[in-house]
Amino acid sequence: MNVHAPNQTPAPTATTCPYCGVGCGVLATPDRLGGATVAGDPDHPSNFGRLCSKGSALGETLALEGRLLHPEVAGRRVAWEAALDAAAKGFRKALETHGPRSIAIYLSGQLLTEDYYAANKLFKGFLGSANVDTNSRLCMSSSVAGHKRAFGADTVPGTYRDLETADLLVLVGSNAAWCHPVLYQRMLAAKAGRGTKIVVIDPRRTATAEEADLHLPLAGGTDAALFAGLLAYLAAAGRIDEAYVAAHTNGFDAALGKAREAAPDAGATAEACGLAKADVAAFFDLFAKTERVVTLYSQGVNQSLAGVDKVNAILNCHLATGRIGREGMGPFSLTGQPNAMGGREVGGLANQLAAHMGFDAESVDRVRRFWSAPRMAKAEGLKAVDMFEAIGRGEIKALWVMGTNPAASLPRADEARAALAKLDCFVVSENMASTDTVTAGAHIRLPAAAWGEKDGTVTNSERRISRQRPFLAPPGQARPDWWAIAQVARRLGHGEAFAWRTVGEVFREHAALSAFENDGARDFDIGALADLDTRDYDRLQPVQWPAPRGGVRRETRFFAKGGFFTADGRARLVAVEPQPAPPAETAYPYRLNTGRIRDQWHTMTRTGKSPRLASHLPEPFLEISVGDAAREGLLDGGFARVTSAHGAATLRVRVAEGAPSGALFAPIHWTGETASDARVGALVHALYDPISGQPDAKATPAAVAPVAFAVQGFALSRSGFGPLQGDAWWAKAAVPNGAGLLFACDAAPDLETLLPALEPEDEIVSFADPSRGAFRAAVFRDGVLEACLFVGARRSESPWTYLRGKLGEPISEGRIRSLLLAGRASEGAAQGPLVCACHGVPKGEIETAISGGCADAAAVGAATKAGTNCGSCLPEIRRMLAGARAAELAPA
Template sequence: MDSNSGVVQTTCPYCGVGCGVLAETAPDGTLALRGDPDHPANHGKLCSKGSALGETLGLHHRLLEPMIGGRPARWDAALDRVASEFSSVIARHGPDAVGFYVSGQLLTEDYYVANKLMKGFIGSANIDTNSRLCMASSVAGHKRAFGEDVVPGLYEDFELADLVVLVGSNTAWCHPVLYQRLMSARRERGTRVVVIDPRTTATAAECDLHLPIRPGADVLLFNGLLAHLAASGSLDRDYIARHTEGFEEAIALAAADAGSLVHLAAGCDLDPAALRLFFELFAANARTVTVYSQGVNQSAHGTDKVNAILNCHLATGRIGKPGAGPFSVTGQPNAMGGREVGGLANQLAAHIGFEHPAGIDSVSRFWNAPNIARQPGLKAVELFEAVGAGRIKALWIMGTNPAVSMPDAGKVRAALRSCDFVVVSDVVATDTTRFADVLLPAAAWGEKDGTVTNSERRISRQRRFLPPPGAARPDWAIICDVACRMGFGDAFAFRSPAEIFREHAALSAFENEGRRRFDLGGLAGLTEDAYDALAPRSWPIHHADGAGAGRLFGDGGFPTPDGRARFIPVRHEGPALHVDDSYPIALNTGRMRDQWHTMTRTGHVPRLAAHAPEPVVDLHPADAARLDLAEGDLARLSSRYGFTRARVRITGDQRLGDAFLPMHWSGHFAASAAAGTLSAPITDPLSGQPELKHVPVRITREALGWIGVLITRRDLRPTGFVYWSRAATAGGWIYELGGTEPSDQGTLLARKLLDPFPRARLLEYTDRRGPSFRAAVIDDEGAMEEALLVAAPGRLPGRDWLVALLASRAPLSPTDRRALLSGLAPVAVPSTGRIVCACFHIGQHQIAAAAAAGCNSVEAIGAALRAGTNCGSCRSEIRAIIATNRVEAAE
């Protein structure tokens, strides 16, 4: 807490940027959240999701008490059951018959005790994390090249660089605060920006060069860059000689792989002149940062892609220097913290792996754990395969939703259904919690204390500013109580997160002697008060009063036996699965701008739902024409593993032959729309990270016989519909409905949604001249509680005025009641259109009107409407609306 009474300094729970947040409680009990101007990650800025954090703190679907077999239980009974079931399975089948699946949503202290329990005392390494799906390839690539999983640079390098290369990273949407730091540098000091991405994303819309690379060709591209650097005399021969090994082997394979510029351009499906320009820019700018994210990592060859990038930086000595270095940005708030404590199945703890028996013995002695695991455990995909095969008989899932997010999600759900014993500890009900034999209510963001580490190795405090509701408890306390009941009480007698952090810090320094860069030894003696006041700092931290280290490896000194980095020879392999006549489209998956993971928090916030209210698949116009698909059609996407449904959006931002589907939709927000159902469980052999960016699919049109919309205060999960999706709105929800049945049957099916209401409160009208049905429910105060409209495809009346009625809760006039049945608004209702700026809730029509009135730049729109002036992630869309207005004005 800072010096101003009532203000708590904490950290955002979303992406790996790790933005500081101020939570201020007013005397009347109201809470206000804003960016922390003193936090070095964001300097007061927040993205659209961070700006809406205060709107996610309600009790929507919160788990408030333990459940056993679906029935409420006391904590003692639930914890006893978990401990006894795990102990029984271990006694009968051995420690490898149990598993933990954890999350980058956990705080470091939670992660630490979970890893310690599983690896140190249960004696199995079968603990893995959903971070396996997002950054495991970076971990493996760092370890191969550097000897340890270390990100060398700092965020300020984005602002000091002369060239920033963004590879497989839609930074404008996924890490908006970092992107705005980069855009400021571009405006103020002329930083050049290159985007390498198959899609023309919001990031690609504001860059100097966009390379729409063929999916999977990243190794080929960077091998070509390495060969060019050698041929053009752009290598740092001194750095290579003094600080690296293996260059000759790497350059020989790279040159053979890339071939001529024409051959390389053909392999990458890029314009040779654009490719040459990129090579020349990279060669000419000593201050170059290469930022890479899921487009690189989420691949069956992700580790090779990472090393192809690292090879280019090692070859030019551009590493750990101001404005120069490779930079992996993570997707979760504590993916880095999980890596530090050993949350991955192939790591032990404190950046100590299973490769060296001496390291295992060191951790065993520190923990006093003679039965410590001595070999890697099952990575995420393997873990759930083992659950399905019956080898894992007891599973504990913490803070994640694998029933939606894992590849081949249908098979994962079947595995959970068949597992002998499943424990889930989480904050809210999810698609996964319904498989739990024991369900444990965990404390949420704002309700617990601990630390997180962001993508620049910066440790920040998350501080509690709300009491946990109901019986919810912090994850670390739940885990420790189970450990004590399993007989490991002496090792888990922690009384606070600070105690756990001190042990974590002490382990990082134990028998380290400089062999590992991860070292928090300076913080091992923190008092409770010092821990509470801990300011953000980057590791390594050798002294309690130190601010932590800055950049690493600028002068060599890599954590390898000889202190040298390793060039890794890599060869282009291409995607693991190829399109064919049966599955002719390559599907890419990724994030939407305003949503987070499976939408358990953000999906309940109206202004975050307004930008993309339905599941949508993006297609190139030529592909849509070839597949006989029109804008707004309902499409069925099928892969070798399952199917989903989504609305069609036709856009030239897609490459020909590719499609894009957001990863967020779960069974709580749509029917059969989860991207994980389509994805292949094919993984990188080194990192275990699955191929989520290239899934061959077949896309066909669903012939809808009817469509409908339900505008309601009720929080429903409809069943029996071919298609439904929902978006939060002020006062309730908007449900989109549809089916392949004839329209009269569709009306009967939709009409059943009204069955809970007595007929006296219903207004209904069926149009005998056509397949049209309209109904409304009036509450006891005479206000509209619900409205249902059903019609033939393309024939639904407008709903803006109905949405406004729901939000107002005002008693209806006789005119309003007649209008409800006619389907026509009694007066014209101005439409804001689809929301473009979520931060200030500014719609497409408002921006278009301002552009028509003379606001002919993004800055002018910002001055008039404020749109685009906060996180800036909507700037590319604003620019596109302005351009459209200019074209229309000229016609």
Template sequence: MACENRTTCPYCGVGCGVIASVDDAGTVTVRGDPEHPANFGRLCSKGSALAETLDLDGRLLFPQINGQRSSWDAALDLVAERFSDTIAEHGPDSVAFYVSGQLLTEDYYVANKLMKGFIGSGNIDTNSRLCMASSVAGHRRAFGSDTVPGTYADLELADLVVLVGSNLAWCHPVLYQRIAAAKASRPTMKVVVVDPRRTATSDIADLHLAVRPDGDVALFNGLLAHLAETNRIDEAFVGSHTSGLAEALIAASPLSMAALSEATGLSGLSIRQFFWLFADTERVVTCYSQGVNQSASGTDKVNAIINCHLATGRIGRSGMGPFSLTGQPNAMGGREVGGLANMLAAHMAIENADDRDRVQRFWKSPRIADRPGLKAVDMFDAVADGRIKALWIMSTNPVVSMPDADKVKAAIDACPFVVVSDMQGDTDTGRLAHVLLPATGWGEKSGTVTNSERRVSRQRAFLSGPGEARPDWWHITEVARRIGFASAFDFASPADIFAEHAALSAFENDGSRDFDIGAFAAIDEDQYDDLRPFHWPRPATGEMSDRFFSDGRFYHPDGKARFIPVATVPVSEQAGFILNTGRVRDHWHTMTRTGKSARLSAHMAEPYCEIHLLDAADHGVGHADLVRITGQSGGEVIVRALLSDRQARGSLFLPMHWSDETASAARVDTLVPSLTDPVSGQPALKQARVSLERYSAGFHAFLVTRNRPSDLPFSYWATAKTEGGYRLELAGDEPDGGFGAWLSRSLELGADVDMVAYADSTSGDSRILAFDDTNLLAAIFVSRAPVAVSRQWAVDQLNVDHGDRLARCRLVAGRPETNRPDRGAIVCACFSVGVNDIRRAVDHGCRSVEAIGEALAAGTNCGSCRPEIRRILDAQPLLAAE
């Protein structure tokens, strides 16, 4: 009999509801929660594979001090002692917390309370700084508060959805499918995608604007000027509820159409088409994400978008408004509790003396931070130069994710005292810790998260924490008690913390602050356990609304919104390629969770660089070649080249997921300098300048193996988990003694292993296969050029009976037998459907994405593979046209 638990997905900011079932044998299965209003039962490929990520491989199971197992008391006493001694000798600003959007709100709350209210420093910042700080800054400048006005329902009610810097199909697939379904049912609905790349999201676009990097301000400034010139300004709304339009128009007006085309890289026809579409459509939602935020002008981009909505009064009503899509599951919750260095809890302002006094009185704290702390980039600069001498990193991996990542790695390595709380023990960051604290993870911990539409949902535990792992809030409160703040951190459960968080939001709040969940200030354990998803605000008394600003009242002292004059960013004339970093469809951040799922690695199994075909030709780069990419500060990566006409010329796209655990040299943020937005402090992770060259190797190889090799003496390697083992891409010089000797040595193959080998001295191709009884233990395919073998077919051989010795010899050919069809590269990760499966379905009469779904199920779960299925269909026009 299975026990069902309603919880939420731990990945992106959509905040999907999940039903996790645990049967009597302890087996976990997951499905989407049909009652959760964020996803109504739909999950993306990552969410669907959550049960596959719950193993204990690599889990940190007990505290460690300097790499040696310790007791909890010893570890916590040491953390408290070192932080206390550092503060006593060097002051509160000599210590810092770097936290994460992966934390639950209750974890975030106690960390912020300890640092700002009891240690007395603002030095707590979060990896959410890297994804949504510019949205926060833009909201506060425009609205007087960090308020997301609308809800997901607006995406379906809009007549025009503008997606700016957002590959929604891959990064927020469930929202993408909600829009796609709305468009299918109401064909008059229009979608515009503003993105330098033609991504999978463009599949539903009526207009794709391949804007130049950092051309967004010019585009929306031009739109604002157009709205004024064509008398589309809502004079009544602007006059009653805003200020500053004249100044914003002066900043927006100077560009001619020719200059606007130059600044945006768009044709005048495309620009006019977009302007008239926006002007003529009342119900417009403009969604923006990392392509807007991760820029040195990110805050100005946000305000340029908001300006256009304020000018037309398209805010606070159904089916319209600016909409920030957060990247992490609880970035919003972190904002609510003051997890950013420049904020206080409950959306109060650290620079406001009245707010500081209010929070200090509520907490009854001995001190309160009297100024903003160091934002992420500045924080690690302070670690590097010695100002910060004790650092606690919680649930994040900055050695991989921070810009100028090599500098960050060196800074952490040199810091006198580093604590890392994490689920996994051997991350790039965890290896630098003096103290490692084992944290519980998804399925094991309990608390709340807030998604991009301000909806608070419960994340519930349905598994026991393994070993000695404990929740993050417990780590923090235990250290706070040992420092001497026991009475203020006397929390027995997450429910206690949530109740205090809710009470603070309502404390002396007469409606002047947007964040108010005072209705839950007296919540008890049973009510907390039963808590259903809700939008804030939820004040204890008064009216509640899912949508902000419907009354035209904003949170500046005069109640009016502000137009923000923003200057157009000059076109950059620097040499080299523009680097655009981002995500792939089926992986999350640094893959400490999704990397455990074999099917999530099947679609994109190694780090790559997407480069335009003509740029590749100019640099002598061919299909599947390796390329070396070098940053201006000297960092470099070696990755696979993916040639594509979807990539704009002069730009490169590199995913950010690979770390030193999964590849030899693929930490992409080593290429990105520490350039930040001057208002928000958010790094410009999408506009680094880099150079590219083809990387020559003496050999290339592809290896499938049941066990991961113990050593990888190659200049290039990348590894991913598969069903039954691992797959590796290798390149460099031949190992000592040859590949056979290396395989035997690194895989510890016994003398009784049956080795089948083939070598061609002319071509340089060779293959070695190792069998034990009826099982394939390992197969390596070696060539002087990139290896031409079906990866998925080779991976599948790990799970096939190989008792026929004659058939073993045929495997050396690297081709499937006729009775064992090759699936080809995986397209649909949800159902492990390959490109060859789809082509065969086309041959048998499937002529549409829907028909493919009926035949193979591909594209029927999260739907994020549907654009790729459509491209496969389009590549066979004669068959599809029959």
């Protein structure tokens, strides 16, 4: 916390963004009103001052509305002492009655490393339970398992700088333009400056694919076959680094033999993957002839029934060519959460111990001795899906959920939510007072510190540890998660081992464990940080591991000269047998793919507060191909009911040019808190990779059918909404100065019911056209737009985008009457949906710039600033430019 004189502008606090695994540095300056202004940190080596749309809007997400500000037990506000006593009592009872297998804790990649460490120490070392898992299981555990199979440890070999020095970047199952935009801009800079080629391997034509030199829209699930074919081609073309293979690897012959069986040449590979032979041949040739290659992969690889095999198929190609650990080359796992890596470092997964150790007898004994642990877990615990199934069967009696929302995000989310109601003791540590998980029956609710209030460290995708520093005081009675863990530990009789006074003490213990009896045989070693005093910890600059005692802190890579963390020091090439796609089911002929969108994050408890981020894609939607939409009778902008064997959702239809036939895509972000019927996690099957336990969220069998509503529209209000009819479809969207609601239903909502905060002196201006089912009303209070309601047979996009920014502002009677009569804003042509969230540039402004002579994205950026920050909107801008050129060339 910065201390400053009353009239002095506070100095910015250097901290780290709480979103994806890029780990961008942020400078936050408190505004003395409970908020802060946020800018990128130009000195942070992850982003050099650049932020994406989400990071740029962090200042809009700091409001206390909806926060959990005090402890609760059984729905009643209590003191911290009472809540902690209740939590300890519940876990003690389960332990004494049913043993350590009856307790569990479910963590989050958004926790800080110190929070993670405390939770793992308590459960695995002092309560005897390895039922400690994390939502990172859902996003990157297949990478962990693939790394361990190949390297002997969960080691990311390269660094971000490799993306700038590579001559070929291969992105597999990664929409980096939307999900890791700051890194993606570094890739595009290499493409523009050095001529780096970009290949995108993804069934969908994403924003990332639109920027690629080559896009391979392979059939879902065939990644392993593609890289098996690549390995066979590399051998046939004489591109194997035989010296590296002989000196540093095992298993090459078996891996190559299996690859040749599966995909002996480009033609066979193309057939297996549903690709054009010429495209496969071009990719193989480019990979073979380019020395500096980085292959980046993310959820499209990991979230699969064969995610680990896909990872190892990629690693095989890099190991066989020796393209690993040297500048500009290597495999690179892009993590999705700010501290997924930190969680991996402290044993945040049920199959790991702290400091990258496993459950072998030697490691168990080592950790036990370091902790002086009285009840050390000796075997792996239950992974996420199995954990919640055990809760449903009544085998787990006490659960602590910390910083995540499994009732919305887990596969078969409806069953997960129902399982939570069976717990004898259900503790939730949470920022928000109401989430799908909190309302699923949490007995004890603990108010946790949020970003801006938290103090600790996170580790990004390139192994770089950065400080997350507080710049706001915790509101109400919110407290750090590590502190809550330590307090419960004390009540369970383990106070001496958890007697930390500061978060720096937790970090020092974590660092000391990494160096304990570590002679270089373990990859994770930050012993150089184990002796930081409080001042040095507070001032800690971003540092990559390994950082052993006496070592020089510098940019590090692994494995250029071997040195793998296996028993014999050699890497393992894995004989991968690609699995054919399962046949289509008659009842569920489509495959549902789930993922993220550009401007939202997880279940929107943070990003959902930002009006700017809500302006791009404000509604939950279903993406479907042109042909499939026509076949199913779906219209762009209409509604579809998507069903699987496990659940259903109703979503707005987006018909997408270039979308793969037979595939559906839906974003994961909407929950029961933010939409009426859009919990996509409820549809996802609970099948998972047998090695990693990571769920397959990319290929759930699904069916789709049109849904018709008599009317649809929107409401805006400065003071909230009343209920819609029970069967109405709705989605909440943040807007400036109030709240927004988009809806569809079979009867027009009543103005007074939907807007219950109307006052007698309010002026209501309205327009009704019963023949067209249209009703429009605006409510003024003291000349200021207080609320409005638009209802009609079709969407009202123009007035929505215009009026959402006018709420709480005076609008002339002439303008509002024109809007109500016409059903659209005369000024709205220059508005439209937001394209550039970083700079708040709407579609209409970009169209005006294009019609005014801007011929490329750079000119549009110069005129409007659109696309000049994170660049994630550049593909959309380029589509608009192409559309304008096509319109000019079209015959009159």
